[in-house]
Amino acid sequence: MHLLKKPWIIAVGVIPALVIYLIFSIVPIFISFYYSTMSWDGFSDMQFVGLANFQEVLQDKVFWLSVRNNILVVLASVFGQIPIALALALLLNRKIKGAKFFRTIGFMPVVISTVVISITWRMIYNSEYGMINNFLEAIGLGALQQNWLGDPTWAMVAVCITIIWQFVGLYFIIFLSALQTVPSEILEAADLDGASEWQKTIHIVLPSIWNIILISVVLCISGSLKTFDLIFVMTSGGPASSTEVMATYMYDKTFEGLRYGYGSAISVLIFVFSIALILITTKLLRRKEV
Incomplete structure:
Protein backbone atom coordinates (compact mmCIF):
# COMPACT_ATOMS: atom_id res chain seq x y z
CA MET A 1 0.00 0.00 0.00
CA HIS A 2 2.93 2.27 0.72
CA LEU A 3 4.97 1.11 -2.25
CA LEU A 4 3.87 4.02 -4.45
CA LYS A 5 5.43 6.42 -1.94
CA LYS A 6 8.89 5.10 -2.83
CA PRO A 7 10.49 7.19 -5.63
CA TRP A 8 12.27 4.27 -7.28
CA ILE A 9 9.00 2.42 -7.81
CA ILE A 10 7.47 5.49 -9.47
CA ALA A 11 10.60 5.78 -11.63
CA VAL A 12 10.27 2.16 -12.76
CA GLY A 13 6.78 2.96 -14.02
CA VAL A 14 7.70 6.27 -15.67
CA ILE A 15 11.08 5.51 -17.24
CA PRO A 16 9.87 2.99 -19.91
CA ALA A 17 7.24 5.43 -21.17
CA LEU A 18 9.79 8.26 -21.07
CA VAL A 19 12.33 6.23 -23.07
CA ILE A 20 9.72 5.40 -25.73
CA TYR A 21 8.71 9.07 -25.91
CA LEU A 22 12.34 10.16 -26.30
CA ILE A 23 13.04 7.60 -29.03
CA PHE A 24 9.95 8.24 -31.14
CA SER A 25 9.27 11.94 -30.46
CA ILE A 26 12.31 13.87 -29.24
CA VAL A 27 15.17 12.11 -31.04
CA PRO A 28 13.52 12.46 -34.51
CA ILE A 29 13.35 16.23 -33.96
CA PHE A 30 17.13 16.41 -33.55
CA ILE A 31 17.63 14.08 -36.52
CA SER A 32 15.50 16.45 -38.61
CA PHE A 33 17.71 19.35 -37.52
CA MET A 38 22.33 18.29 -45.66
CA SER A 39 21.62 17.72 -49.34
CA TRP A 40 20.52 14.09 -49.66
CA ASP A 41 18.32 12.08 -52.02
CA GLY A 42 18.20 9.00 -49.80
CA PHE A 43 20.66 7.02 -51.93
CA SER A 44 23.87 8.94 -52.57
CA ASP A 45 26.22 10.35 -49.95
CA MET A 46 25.06 13.31 -47.88
CA GLN A 47 26.55 16.70 -48.60
CA PHE A 48 26.68 19.41 -45.96
CA VAL A 49 25.01 22.60 -47.23
CA GLY A 50 24.53 24.53 -43.98
CA LEU A 51 21.50 26.82 -44.06
CA ALA A 52 21.02 26.60 -47.83
CA ASN A 53 17.88 24.48 -47.46
CA PHE A 54 16.32 27.05 -45.15
CA GLN A 55 17.20 29.89 -47.50
CA GLU A 56 15.55 28.05 -50.38
CA VAL A 57 12.45 27.19 -48.34
CA LEU A 58 11.97 30.79 -47.23
CA GLN A 59 12.10 31.89 -50.89
CA ASP A 60 9.66 29.19 -52.01
CA LYS A 61 6.27 30.67 -52.95
CA VAL A 62 4.49 27.33 -52.62
CA PHE A 63 5.85 26.94 -49.09
CA TRP A 64 4.40 30.31 -48.07
CA LEU A 65 1.13 29.32 -49.71
CA SER A 66 1.16 26.20 -47.53
CA VAL A 67 1.84 28.38 -44.47
CA ARG A 68 -1.17 30.54 -45.34
CA ASN A 69 -3.35 27.47 -45.77
CA ASN A 70 -2.12 26.09 -42.46
CA ILE A 71 -3.07 29.34 -40.76
CA LEU A 72 -6.54 29.07 -42.31
CA VAL A 73 -6.85 25.54 -40.92
CA VAL A 74 -5.76 26.77 -37.47
CA LEU A 75 -8.27 29.63 -37.52
CA ALA A 76 -11.07 27.38 -38.76
CA SER A 77 -10.27 24.83 -36.07
CA VAL A 78 -9.95 27.25 -33.16
CA PHE A 79 -12.95 29.42 -34.07
CA GLY A 80 -14.99 26.47 -35.36
CA GLN A 81 -14.29 23.46 -33.18
CA ILE A 82 -13.86 25.18 -29.81
CA PRO A 83 -17.05 27.36 -29.80
CA ILE A 84 -19.24 24.62 -31.29
CA ALA A 85 -17.89 22.02 -28.87
CA LEU A 86 -18.36 24.38 -25.91
CA ALA A 87 -21.93 25.22 -26.94
CA LEU A 88 -22.80 21.53 -27.34
CA ALA A 89 -21.22 20.70 -23.98
CA LEU A 90 -23.20 23.45 -22.22
CA LEU A 91 -26.39 22.23 -23.89
CA LEU A 92 -25.93 18.53 -23.18
CA ASN A 93 -24.66 19.08 -19.65
CA ARG A 94 -28.28 19.57 -18.68
CA LYS A 95 -30.67 16.79 -17.85
CA PHE A 107 -17.85 11.64 -30.35
CA MET A 108 -18.13 9.09 -33.17
CA PRO A 109 -16.23 11.12 -35.84
CA VAL A 110 -13.19 11.19 -33.55
CA VAL A 111 -12.85 7.40 -33.45
CA ILE A 112 -13.56 6.83 -37.15
CA SER A 113 -10.49 6.41 -39.35
CA THR A 114 -9.39 9.65 -40.97
CA VAL A 115 -9.06 7.84 -44.30
CA VAL A 116 -12.69 6.71 -44.09
CA ILE A 117 -13.78 10.24 -43.21
CA SER A 118 -11.77 11.69 -46.09
CA ILE A 119 -13.20 9.29 -48.66
CA THR A 120 -16.75 9.81 -47.35
CA TRP A 121 -16.54 13.59 -47.50
CA ARG A 122 -14.86 13.44 -50.89
CA MET A 123 -17.92 11.57 -52.11
CA ILE A 124 -20.22 14.11 -50.44
CA TYR A 125 -18.41 16.95 -52.24
CA ASN A 126 -18.31 15.13 -55.59
CA SER A 127 -19.45 17.49 -58.35
CA GLU A 128 -21.43 14.83 -60.26
CA TYR A 129 -23.06 12.53 -57.71
CA GLY A 130 -22.20 14.21 -54.41
CA MET A 131 -24.89 14.68 -51.78
CA GLN A 146 -19.94 23.81 -57.30
CA ASN A 147 -16.99 21.59 -58.02
CA TRP A 148 -16.20 21.81 -54.32
CA LEU A 149 -12.83 20.05 -54.26
CA GLY A 150 -11.84 20.91 -57.83
CA ASP A 151 -12.25 24.67 -57.56
CA PRO A 152 -9.34 26.51 -55.86
CA THR A 153 -11.85 29.02 -54.46
CA TRP A 154 -13.89 26.40 -52.59
CA ALA A 155 -11.45 23.54 -51.97
CA MET A 156 -9.92 24.98 -48.80
CA VAL A 157 -13.35 25.89 -47.42
CA ALA A 158 -14.56 22.34 -48.01
CA VAL A 159 -11.51 20.86 -46.31
CA CYS A 160 -11.85 23.16 -43.29
CA ILE A 161 -15.51 22.20 -42.84
CA THR A 162 -14.50 18.53 -42.81
CA ILE A 163 -11.74 19.16 -40.25
CA ILE A 164 -14.14 21.05 -37.99
CA TRP A 165 -16.71 18.25 -38.20
CA GLN A 166 -14.13 15.58 -37.46
CA PHE A 167 -12.75 16.99 -34.21
CA VAL A 168 -15.65 18.88 -32.63
CA GLY A 169 -16.52 15.69 -30.74
CA LEU A 170 -13.11 15.51 -29.08
CA TYR A 171 -13.34 18.96 -27.51
CA PHE A 172 -17.04 18.42 -26.80
CA ILE A 173 -16.15 15.46 -24.54
CA ILE A 174 -13.29 17.40 -22.92
CA PHE A 175 -15.57 20.35 -22.12
CA LEU A 176 -18.39 18.10 -20.96
CA SER A 177 -16.03 16.41 -18.50
CA ALA A 178 -14.79 19.80 -17.30
CA LEU A 179 -18.35 21.03 -16.71
CA GLN A 180 -18.91 18.10 -14.34
CA THR A 181 -16.27 19.59 -12.03
CA VAL A 182 -17.99 22.97 -11.63
CA PRO A 183 -19.18 23.09 -7.96
CA SER A 184 -22.96 22.70 -7.85
CA GLU A 185 -23.07 24.70 -4.59
CA ILE A 186 -21.90 27.83 -6.38
CA LEU A 187 -24.50 27.40 -9.12
CA GLU A 188 -27.24 26.84 -6.54
CA ALA A 189 -26.16 29.96 -4.67
CA ALA A 190 -26.30 31.92 -7.94
CA ASP A 191 -29.85 30.60 -8.50
CA LEU A 192 -30.87 31.86 -5.09
CA ASP A 193 -29.42 35.27 -5.94
CA GLY A 194 -31.57 35.38 -9.10
CA ALA A 195 -28.74 34.93 -11.65
CA SER A 196 -29.82 34.03 -15.17
CA GLU A 197 -28.38 31.07 -17.11
CA TRP A 198 -26.34 33.48 -19.22
CA GLN A 199 -24.88 35.18 -16.13
CA LYS A 200 -24.00 31.84 -14.53
CA THR A 201 -22.31 30.70 -17.74
CA ILE A 202 -20.26 33.89 -18.18
CA HIS A 203 -19.33 34.59 -14.56
CA ILE A 204 -19.15 31.11 -13.02
CA VAL A 205 -18.97 28.26 -15.53
CA LEU A 206 -16.49 29.64 -18.08
CA PRO A 207 -14.01 31.01 -15.49
CA SER A 208 -14.14 27.64 -13.71
CA ILE A 209 -13.10 25.72 -16.84
CA TRP A 210 -10.89 28.41 -18.39
CA ASN A 211 -7.72 26.35 -17.98
CA ILE A 212 -9.37 23.45 -19.81
CA ILE A 213 -10.39 25.80 -22.62
CA LEU A 214 -6.79 27.06 -22.84
CA ILE A 215 -5.44 23.50 -23.04
CA SER A 216 -8.00 22.67 -25.73
CA VAL A 217 -6.96 25.69 -27.79
CA VAL A 218 -3.30 24.60 -27.55
CA LEU A 219 -4.22 21.05 -28.60
CA CYS A 220 -6.31 22.46 -31.43
CA ILE A 221 -3.45 24.61 -32.72
CA SER A 222 -0.83 21.86 -32.49
CA GLY A 223 -3.13 19.37 -34.19
CA SER A 224 -4.02 21.81 -36.97
CA LEU A 225 -0.39 22.62 -37.75
CA LYS A 226 0.42 18.96 -38.38
CA THR A 227 -2.72 18.27 -40.44
CA PHE A 228 -1.77 15.80 -43.14
CA ASP A 229 -3.76 12.61 -43.68
CA LEU A 230 -7.20 14.16 -44.26
CA ILE A 231 -5.94 16.68 -46.82
CA PHE A 232 -3.64 14.13 -48.46
CA VAL A 233 -6.53 11.73 -49.09
CA MET A 234 -9.13 14.35 -50.03
CA THR A 235 -7.14 16.61 -52.36
CA SER A 236 -3.40 15.74 -52.17
CA GLY A 237 -2.83 19.47 -51.78
CA GLY A 238 -4.63 20.40 -55.01
CA PRO A 239 -6.03 21.85 -57.09
CA ALA A 240 -3.07 24.08 -57.98
CA SER A 241 -1.71 23.80 -54.40
CA SER A 242 -4.82 25.58 -53.10
CA THR A 243 -5.10 23.10 -50.18
CA GLU A 244 -1.38 22.50 -49.72
CA VAL A 245 -0.33 22.68 -46.07
CA MET A 246 3.15 22.46 -44.61
CA ALA A 247 2.92 18.75 -43.78
CA THR A 248 1.72 17.72 -47.26
CA TYR A 249 4.33 19.96 -48.89
CA MET A 250 7.02 18.41 -46.71
CA TYR A 251 5.86 14.92 -47.71
CA ASP A 252 5.84 15.87 -51.38
CA LYS A 253 9.37 17.27 -51.31
CA THR A 254 10.80 14.52 -49.09
CA PHE A 255 9.34 11.30 -50.46
CA GLU A 256 8.19 12.20 -53.96
CA GLY A 257 10.93 14.72 -54.76
CA LEU A 258 13.58 12.71 -52.85
CA ARG A 259 14.91 15.86 -51.20
CA TYR A 260 15.31 14.70 -47.62
CA GLY A 261 17.33 17.71 -46.52
CA TYR A 262 14.81 20.16 -47.97
CA GLY A 263 11.90 18.24 -46.44
CA SER A 264 13.66 18.17 -43.07
CA ALA A 265 14.11 21.95 -43.26
CA ILE A 266 10.34 22.28 -43.76
CA SER A 267 9.70 19.98 -40.78
CA VAL A 268 11.99 22.12 -38.61
CA LEU A 269 10.08 25.23 -39.64
CA ILE A 270 6.79 23.49 -38.80
CA PHE A 271 8.21 22.77 -35.34
CA VAL A 272 9.36 26.37 -34.88
CA PHE A 273 6.04 27.83 -36.09
CA SER A 274 4.13 25.47 -33.79
CA ILE A 275 6.10 26.40 -30.69
CA ALA A 276 5.91 30.14 -31.47
CA LEU A 277 2.17 30.11 -32.16
CA ILE A 278 1.39 28.06 -29.06
CA LEU A 279 3.50 30.32 -26.83
CA ILE A 280 1.86 33.47 -28.22
CA THR A 281 -1.64 32.03 -27.86
CA THR A 282 -0.99 30.82 -24.32
CA LYS A 283 0.34 34.22 -23.29
CA LEU A 284 -2.61 36.09 -24.81
CA LEU A 285 -5.23 33.82 -23.25
CA ARG A 286 -3.59 33.78 -19.82
CA ARG A 287 -3.90 37.56 -19.66
CA LYS A 288 -7.65 37.11 -19.55
CA GLU A 289 -7.53 34.90 -16.48
CA VAL A 290 -8.78 36.49 -13.31
Missing part, protein backbone atom coordinates in the same frame (compact mmCIF):
# COMPACT_ATOMS: atom_id res chain seq x y z
CA TYR A 34 20.74 17.37 -38.68
CA TYR A 35 19.21 16.37 -42.03
CA SER A 36 18.07 19.94 -42.67
CA THR A 37 21.71 20.97 -43.06
CA ILE A 96 -32.39 16.48 -21.21
CA LYS A 97 -33.91 13.48 -22.91
CA GLY A 98 -31.49 11.57 -25.11
CA ALA A 99 -28.38 13.35 -23.81
CA LYS A 100 -26.33 10.12 -23.67
CA PHE A 101 -27.27 9.28 -27.25
CA PHE A 102 -26.18 12.69 -28.54
CA ARG A 103 -22.93 12.46 -26.58
CA THR A 104 -22.13 9.16 -28.28
CA ILE A 105 -23.05 10.47 -31.73
CA GLY A 106 -20.98 13.62 -31.17
CA ILE A 132 -24.44 18.46 -51.52
CA ASN A 133 -24.94 19.17 -55.23
CA ASN A 134 -27.84 16.70 -55.43
CA PHE A 135 -29.49 18.36 -52.44
CA LEU A 136 -29.08 21.84 -53.95
CA GLU A 137 -30.62 20.63 -57.19
CA ALA A 138 -33.48 18.92 -55.35
CA ILE A 139 -34.51 22.15 -53.59
CA GLY A 140 -34.25 24.25 -56.72
CA LEU A 141 -30.85 25.82 -56.00
CA GLY A 142 -28.94 24.10 -58.78
CA ALA A 143 -27.26 27.40 -59.65
CA LEU A 144 -25.29 27.11 -56.39
CA GLN A 145 -23.73 23.78 -57.34
Whole structure:
Protein backbone atom coordinates (compact mmCIF):
# COMPACT_ATOMS: atom_id res chain seq x y z
CA MET A 1 0.00 0.00 0.00
CA HIS A 2 2.93 2.27 0.72
CA LEU A 3 4.97 1.11 -2.25
CA LEU A 4 3.87 4.02 -4.45
CA LYS A 5 5.43 6.42 -1.94
CA LYS A 6 8.89 5.10 -2.83
CA PRO A 7 10.49 7.19 -5.63
CA TRP A 8 12.27 4.27 -7.28
CA ILE A 9 9.00 2.42 -7.81
CA ILE A 10 7.47 5.49 -9.47
CA ALA A 11 10.60 5.78 -11.63
CA VAL A 12 10.27 2.16 -12.76
CA GLY A 13 6.78 2.96 -14.02
CA VAL A 14 7.70 6.27 -15.67
CA ILE A 15 11.08 5.51 -17.24
CA PRO A 16 9.87 2.99 -19.91
CA ALA A 17 7.24 5.43 -21.17
CA LEU A 18 9.79 8.26 -21.07
CA VAL A 19 12.33 6.23 -23.07
CA ILE A 20 9.72 5.40 -25.73
CA TYR A 21 8.71 9.07 -25.91
CA LEU A 22 12.34 10.16 -26.30
CA ILE A 23 13.04 7.60 -29.03
CA PHE A 24 9.95 8.24 -31.14
CA SER A 25 9.27 11.94 -30.46
CA ILE A 26 12.31 13.87 -29.24
CA VAL A 27 15.17 12.11 -31.04
CA PRO A 28 13.52 12.46 -34.51
CA ILE A 29 13.35 16.23 -33.96
CA PHE A 30 17.13 16.41 -33.55
CA ILE A 31 17.63 14.08 -36.52
CA SER A 32 15.50 16.45 -38.61
CA PHE A 33 17.71 19.35 -37.52
CA TYR A 34 20.74 17.37 -38.68
CA TYR A 35 19.21 16.37 -42.03
CA SER A 36 18.07 19.94 -42.67
CA THR A 37 21.71 20.97 -43.06
CA MET A 38 22.33 18.29 -45.66
CA SER A 39 21.62 17.72 -49.34
CA TRP A 40 20.52 14.09 -49.66
CA ASP A 41 18.32 12.08 -52.02
CA GLY A 42 18.20 9.00 -49.80
CA PHE A 43 20.66 7.02 -51.93
CA SER A 44 23.87 8.94 -52.57
CA ASP A 45 26.22 10.35 -49.95
CA MET A 46 25.06 13.31 -47.88
CA GLN A 47 26.55 16.70 -48.60
CA PHE A 48 26.68 19.41 -45.96
CA VAL A 49 25.01 22.60 -47.23
CA GLY A 50 24.53 24.53 -43.98
CA LEU A 51 21.50 26.82 -44.06
CA ALA A 52 21.02 26.60 -47.83
CA ASN A 53 17.88 24.48 -47.46
CA PHE A 54 16.32 27.05 -45.15
CA GLN A 55 17.20 29.89 -47.50
CA GLU A 56 15.55 28.05 -50.38
CA VAL A 57 12.45 27.19 -48.34
CA LEU A 58 11.97 30.79 -47.23
CA GLN A 59 12.10 31.89 -50.89
CA ASP A 60 9.66 29.19 -52.01
CA LYS A 61 6.27 30.67 -52.95
CA VAL A 62 4.49 27.33 -52.62
CA PHE A 63 5.85 26.94 -49.09
CA TRP A 64 4.40 30.31 -48.07
CA LEU A 65 1.13 29.32 -49.71
CA SER A 66 1.16 26.20 -47.53
CA VAL A 67 1.84 28.38 -44.47
CA ARG A 68 -1.17 30.54 -45.34
CA ASN A 69 -3.35 27.47 -45.77
CA ASN A 70 -2.12 26.09 -42.46
CA ILE A 71 -3.07 29.34 -40.76
CA LEU A 72 -6.54 29.07 -42.31
CA VAL A 73 -6.85 25.54 -40.92
CA VAL A 74 -5.76 26.77 -37.47
CA LEU A 75 -8.27 29.63 -37.52
CA ALA A 76 -11.07 27.38 -38.76
CA SER A 77 -10.27 24.83 -36.07
CA VAL A 78 -9.95 27.25 -33.16
CA PHE A 79 -12.95 29.42 -34.07
CA GLY A 80 -14.99 26.47 -35.36
CA GLN A 81 -14.29 23.46 -33.18
CA ILE A 82 -13.86 25.18 -29.81
CA PRO A 83 -17.05 27.36 -29.80
CA ILE A 84 -19.24 24.62 -31.29
CA ALA A 85 -17.89 22.02 -28.87
CA LEU A 86 -18.36 24.38 -25.91
CA ALA A 87 -21.93 25.22 -26.94
CA LEU A 88 -22.80 21.53 -27.34
CA ALA A 89 -21.22 20.70 -23.98
CA LEU A 90 -23.20 23.45 -22.22
CA LEU A 91 -26.39 22.23 -23.89
CA LEU A 92 -25.93 18.53 -23.18
CA ASN A 93 -24.66 19.08 -19.65
CA ARG A 94 -28.28 19.57 -18.68
CA LYS A 95 -30.67 16.79 -17.85
CA ILE A 96 -32.39 16.48 -21.21
CA LYS A 97 -33.91 13.48 -22.91
CA GLY A 98 -31.49 11.57 -25.11
CA ALA A 99 -28.38 13.35 -23.81
CA LYS A 100 -26.33 10.12 -23.67
CA PHE A 101 -27.27 9.28 -27.25
CA PHE A 102 -26.18 12.69 -28.54
CA ARG A 103 -22.93 12.46 -26.58
CA THR A 104 -22.13 9.16 -28.28
CA ILE A 105 -23.05 10.47 -31.73
CA GLY A 106 -20.98 13.62 -31.17
CA PHE A 107 -17.85 11.64 -30.35
CA MET A 108 -18.13 9.09 -33.17
CA PRO A 109 -16.23 11.12 -35.84
CA VAL A 110 -13.19 11.19 -33.55
CA VAL A 111 -12.85 7.40 -33.45
CA ILE A 112 -13.56 6.83 -37.15
CA SER A 113 -10.49 6.41 -39.35
CA THR A 114 -9.39 9.65 -40.97
CA VAL A 115 -9.06 7.84 -44.30
CA VAL A 116 -12.69 6.71 -44.09
CA ILE A 117 -13.78 10.24 -43.21
CA SER A 118 -11.77 11.69 -46.09
CA ILE A 119 -13.20 9.29 -48.66
CA THR A 120 -16.75 9.81 -47.35
CA TRP A 121 -16.54 13.59 -47.50
CA ARG A 122 -14.86 13.44 -50.89
CA MET A 123 -17.92 11.57 -52.11
CA ILE A 124 -20.22 14.11 -50.44
CA TYR A 125 -18.41 16.95 -52.24
CA ASN A 126 -18.31 15.13 -55.59
CA SER A 127 -19.45 17.49 -58.35
CA GLU A 128 -21.43 14.83 -60.26
CA TYR A 129 -23.06 12.53 -57.71
CA GLY A 130 -22.20 14.21 -54.41
CA MET A 131 -24.89 14.68 -51.78
CA ILE A 132 -24.44 18.46 -51.52
CA ASN A 133 -24.94 19.17 -55.23
CA ASN A 134 -27.84 16.70 -55.43
CA PHE A 135 -29.49 18.36 -52.44
CA LEU A 136 -29.08 21.84 -53.95
CA GLU A 137 -30.62 20.63 -57.19
CA ALA A 138 -33.48 18.92 -55.35
CA ILE A 139 -34.51 22.15 -53.59
CA GLY A 140 -34.25 24.25 -56.72
CA LEU A 141 -30.85 25.82 -56.00
CA GLY A 142 -28.94 24.10 -58.78
CA ALA A 143 -27.26 27.40 -59.65
CA LEU A 144 -25.29 27.11 -56.39
CA GLN A 145 -23.73 23.78 -57.34
CA GLN A 146 -19.94 23.81 -57.30
CA ASN A 147 -16.99 21.59 -58.02
CA TRP A 148 -16.20 21.81 -54.32
CA LEU A 149 -12.83 20.05 -54.26
CA GLY A 150 -11.84 20.91 -57.83
CA ASP A 151 -12.25 24.67 -57.56
CA PRO A 152 -9.34 26.51 -55.86
CA THR A 153 -11.85 29.02 -54.46
CA TRP A 154 -13.89 26.40 -52.59
CA ALA A 155 -11.45 23.54 -51.97
CA MET A 156 -9.92 24.98 -48.80
CA VAL A 157 -13.35 25.89 -47.42
CA ALA A 158 -14.56 22.34 -48.01
CA VAL A 159 -11.51 20.86 -46.31
CA CYS A 160 -11.85 23.16 -43.29
CA ILE A 161 -15.51 22.20 -42.84
CA THR A 162 -14.50 18.53 -42.81
CA ILE A 163 -11.74 19.16 -40.25
CA ILE A 164 -14.14 21.05 -37.99
CA TRP A 165 -16.71 18.25 -38.20
CA GLN A 166 -14.13 15.58 -37.46
CA PHE A 167 -12.75 16.99 -34.21
CA VAL A 168 -15.65 18.88 -32.63
CA GLY A 169 -16.52 15.69 -30.74
CA LEU A 170 -13.11 15.51 -29.08
CA TYR A 171 -13.34 18.96 -27.51
CA PHE A 172 -17.04 18.42 -26.80
CA ILE A 173 -16.15 15.46 -24.54
CA ILE A 174 -13.29 17.40 -22.92
CA PHE A 175 -15.57 20.35 -22.12
CA LEU A 176 -18.39 18.10 -20.96
CA SER A 177 -16.03 16.41 -18.50
CA ALA A 178 -14.79 19.80 -17.30
CA LEU A 179 -18.35 21.03 -16.71
CA GLN A 180 -18.91 18.10 -14.34
CA THR A 181 -16.27 19.59 -12.03
CA VAL A 182 -17.99 22.97 -11.63
CA PRO A 183 -19.18 23.09 -7.96
CA SER A 184 -22.96 22.70 -7.85
CA GLU A 185 -23.07 24.70 -4.59
CA ILE A 186 -21.90 27.83 -6.38
CA LEU A 187 -24.50 27.40 -9.12
CA GLU A 188 -27.24 26.84 -6.54
CA ALA A 189 -26.16 29.96 -4.67
CA ALA A 190 -26.30 31.92 -7.94
CA ASP A 191 -29.85 30.60 -8.50
CA LEU A 192 -30.87 31.86 -5.09
CA ASP A 193 -29.42 35.27 -5.94
CA GLY A 194 -31.57 35.38 -9.10
CA ALA A 195 -28.74 34.93 -11.65
CA SER A 196 -29.82 34.03 -15.17
CA GLU A 197 -28.38 31.07 -17.11
CA TRP A 198 -26.34 33.48 -19.22
CA GLN A 199 -24.88 35.18 -16.13
CA LYS A 200 -24.00 31.84 -14.53
CA THR A 201 -22.31 30.70 -17.74
CA ILE A 202 -20.26 33.89 -18.18
CA HIS A 203 -19.33 34.59 -14.56
CA ILE A 204 -19.15 31.11 -13.02
CA VAL A 205 -18.97 28.26 -15.53
CA LEU A 206 -16.49 29.64 -18.08
CA PRO A 207 -14.01 31.01 -15.49
CA SER A 208 -14.14 27.64 -13.71
CA ILE A 209 -13.10 25.72 -16.84
CA TRP A 210 -10.89 28.41 -18.39
CA ASN A 211 -7.72 26.35 -17.98
CA ILE A 212 -9.37 23.45 -19.81
CA ILE A 213 -10.39 25.80 -22.62
CA LEU A 214 -6.79 27.06 -22.84
CA ILE A 215 -5.44 23.50 -23.04
CA SER A 216 -8.00 22.67 -25.73
CA VAL A 217 -6.96 25.69 -27.79
CA VAL A 218 -3.30 24.60 -27.55
CA LEU A 219 -4.22 21.05 -28.60
CA CYS A 220 -6.31 22.46 -31.43
CA ILE A 221 -3.45 24.61 -32.72
CA SER A 222 -0.83 21.86 -32.49
CA GLY A 223 -3.13 19.37 -34.19
CA SER A 224 -4.02 21.81 -36.97
CA LEU A 225 -0.39 22.62 -37.75
CA LYS A 226 0.42 18.96 -38.38
CA THR A 227 -2.72 18.27 -40.44
CA PHE A 228 -1.77 15.80 -43.14
CA ASP A 229 -3.76 12.61 -43.68
CA LEU A 230 -7.20 14.16 -44.26
CA ILE A 231 -5.94 16.68 -46.82
CA PHE A 232 -3.64 14.13 -48.46
CA VAL A 233 -6.53 11.73 -49.09
CA MET A 234 -9.13 14.35 -50.03
CA THR A 235 -7.14 16.61 -52.36
CA SER A 236 -3.40 15.74 -52.17
CA GLY A 237 -2.83 19.47 -51.78
CA GLY A 238 -4.63 20.40 -55.01
CA PRO A 239 -6.03 21.85 -57.09
CA ALA A 240 -3.07 24.08 -57.98
CA SER A 241 -1.71 23.80 -54.40
CA SER A 242 -4.82 25.58 -53.10
CA THR A 243 -5.10 23.10 -50.18
CA GLU A 244 -1.38 22.50 -49.72
CA VAL A 245 -0.33 22.68 -46.07
CA MET A 246 3.15 22.46 -44.61
CA ALA A 247 2.92 18.75 -43.78
CA THR A 248 1.72 17.72 -47.26
CA TYR A 249 4.33 19.96 -48.89
CA MET A 250 7.02 18.41 -46.71
CA TYR A 251 5.86 14.92 -47.71
CA ASP A 252 5.84 15.87 -51.38
CA LYS A 253 9.37 17.27 -51.31
CA THR A 254 10.80 14.52 -49.09
CA PHE A 255 9.34 11.30 -50.46
CA GLU A 256 8.19 12.20 -53.96
CA GLY A 257 10.93 14.72 -54.76
CA LEU A 258 13.58 12.71 -52.85
CA ARG A 259 14.91 15.86 -51.20
CA TYR A 260 15.31 14.70 -47.62
CA GLY A 261 17.33 17.71 -46.52
CA TYR A 262 14.81 20.16 -47.97
CA GLY A 263 11.90 18.24 -46.44
CA SER A 264 13.66 18.17 -43.07
CA ALA A 265 14.11 21.95 -43.26
CA ILE A 266 10.34 22.28 -43.76
CA SER A 267 9.70 19.98 -40.78
CA VAL A 268 11.99 22.12 -38.61
CA LEU A 269 10.08 25.23 -39.64
CA ILE A 270 6.79 23.49 -38.80
CA PHE A 271 8.21 22.77 -35.34
CA VAL A 272 9.36 26.37 -34.88
CA PHE A 273 6.04 27.83 -36.09
CA SER A 274 4.13 25.47 -33.79
CA ILE A 275 6.10 26.40 -30.69
CA ALA A 276 5.91 30.14 -31.47
CA LEU A 277 2.17 30.11 -32.16
CA ILE A 278 1.39 28.06 -29.06
CA LEU A 279 3.50 30.32 -26.83
CA ILE A 280 1.86 33.47 -28.22
CA THR A 281 -1.64 32.03 -27.86
CA THR A 282 -0.99 30.82 -24.32
CA LYS A 283 0.34 34.22 -23.29
CA LEU A 284 -2.61 36.09 -24.81
CA LEU A 285 -5.23 33.82 -23.25
CA ARG A 286 -3.59 33.78 -19.82
CA ARG A 287 -3.90 37.56 -19.66
CA LYS A 288 -7.65 37.11 -19.55
CA GLU A 289 -7.53 34.90 -16.48
CA VAL A 290 -8.78 36.49 -13.31
